Amino acid sequence: MNDTRGTRVLVLNSGSSSVKYQLLDMADGSRLSSGIVERIGEGPVTDHSAALKQVADELAAQGLGLDSPELAAVGHRVVHGGTRFTEPTLIYDEVVEAIEKLIPLAPLHNPANVTGIKVARELRPDLPQVAVFDTAFHSTIPEEAARYAIDTATADEHGVRRYGFHGTSHAYVSRATAELLGKDPSEVNVIVLHLGNGASASAVRGGVCVDTSMGLTPLEGLVMGTRSGDIDPAVIFHLARVGGMSTDDIDALLNKRSGLLGLCGDNDMREIARRMGEGDESAQLAFDIYVHRLRKYVGAYTAVLGRVDAIAFTAGVGENSPAVRGAALSGLGALGIEVDAVRNSPGYRWEVPPGGSSARLISGPSSRVAVAVVPTDEELEIATQAYALVQG
Structure with a gap:
């Protein structure tokens, strides 16, 4: 729970070799800034820490620094939430540890997502940070659609089931479609x-x-x-x-x-x-x-x-x-x-x-x-x- 009056949210999408960001004002949904830091690990951007600091510098140069009282939260895209994370989640140490345990389910994505979270928390340890999971919107799928027809014990032991991805997009578009239809x-x-x-x-x-x-x-x-x-x-x-x-x-x-x-x-x-x-x-x-x-x-x-x-x-x-x-x-x-x-x-x-x-x-x-x-x-x-x- 956040008692700030700020209405801005910084959205971070930390990939293996890039960090995409957008700063939005939730008072009207407007975009105040957006950008991408690419080729992490090559040249001057040596790691995700350097990339996030570059994001902070770019925002500060626009008068939109991370120290702004208008900033209410940082929202992180996390690809895989498994069966544990089925809704947006405030990030604490135990949440980071749980996301790390899910890396075997998303070895190409979750490691970079976790790194972005850790660096952002170091930059603003006082600010609420929220993980939004690609799999969350699909967590409502009934068992007959989520289960594969393999040995149940083996499936449960290794977390084998349908999770689905692109969940934030499907959530947004399904809602916007209803709005289009009135x-x-x-x-x-x-x-x-x-x-x-x-x-x-x-x-x-x-x-x-x-x-x-x-x-x-x-x-x-x-x-x-x-x-x-x-x-x-x-x-x-x-x-x-x-x-x-x-x-x-x-x-x-x-x-x-x-x-x-x-x-x-x-x-x-x-x-x-x-x-x-x-x-x-x-x-x-x-x-x-x-x-x-x-x-x-x-x-x-x-x-x-x-x-x-x-x-x-x-x-x-x-x-x-x-x-x-x-x-x-x-x-x-x-x-x-x-x-x-x-x-x-x-x-x-x-x-x-x-x-x-x-x-x-x-x-x-x-x-x-x-x-x-x-x-x-x-x-x-x-x-x-x-x-x-x-x-x-």
Whole structure:
């Protein structure tokens, strides 16, 4: 609980080689500053401590220093909260220790998240710091969706279950979609398609997540930029036995050399679209596989939800690729889903009021299901959750 009258929240996203930051004023949700410190460990930015100090210096140069009484909290993005952390959490020593114990579940992300937390606490030990977990929004998934059909004792011993990721984005977008429809989130069933280099889908019933495509790790589910998404588990055994590949080799293959990159050599949808326009068959096939998987998940989550009020596209590809949106939902008229070709075209001009949301509908007039493009705002979601917690 924080008794400060400050309304500003600094959001930190500490990655393995970068620190992204945004300073927001929760009085009106405005961004006061944002930036990124990259190539940590190279050159003058030797470690995360140096990176965070650079962030502090950049903010101070703008008159927005970390010593400002207007600063109410620091919100940290933490990728994996396991089953313990299912909501925003004030950070104390025991919380840091618990996040460290979850590193085996997110070895590429949680270590950097923890380092960022430790350095930020050193810089402002008196300031409330809040961990907001990517997995938290998906913690409401029922057991029949969260459990894998493997030996229960083995699964429990090693924490093997569906956790899901991109939770702050799915939370924000599902709520913003309801707002776009003029309804309370509790009244709306939404399928959220977060399509960036990493991609995930979620089924949200009345504001509560009931299923999501990513699993124990961010590898499961949709075809992504460099990740395979869903795959027969026996492929791993086959590659080990027949291909002589090690566990690390297969891990690198499925996470870094698969997905769109593995299929056609590019993981940028803009470049793939350009190549498709030139008749490139491998780019076309990669695109077709990508949208085929999307369509399968839309159908599956329609069955899970029973009633779908809206489908929301978000993140880099979801927000900027009319071709992906149109192809993913084509032929789904029987499910009440129709995309308006004009509204979905790249040249269509949308009027966005000053300071207003750029969320928009692209569904046709006869579509029973609203189809929306809703720009995500994970930093605002983290700030909102952190500020609500410290203000009590």
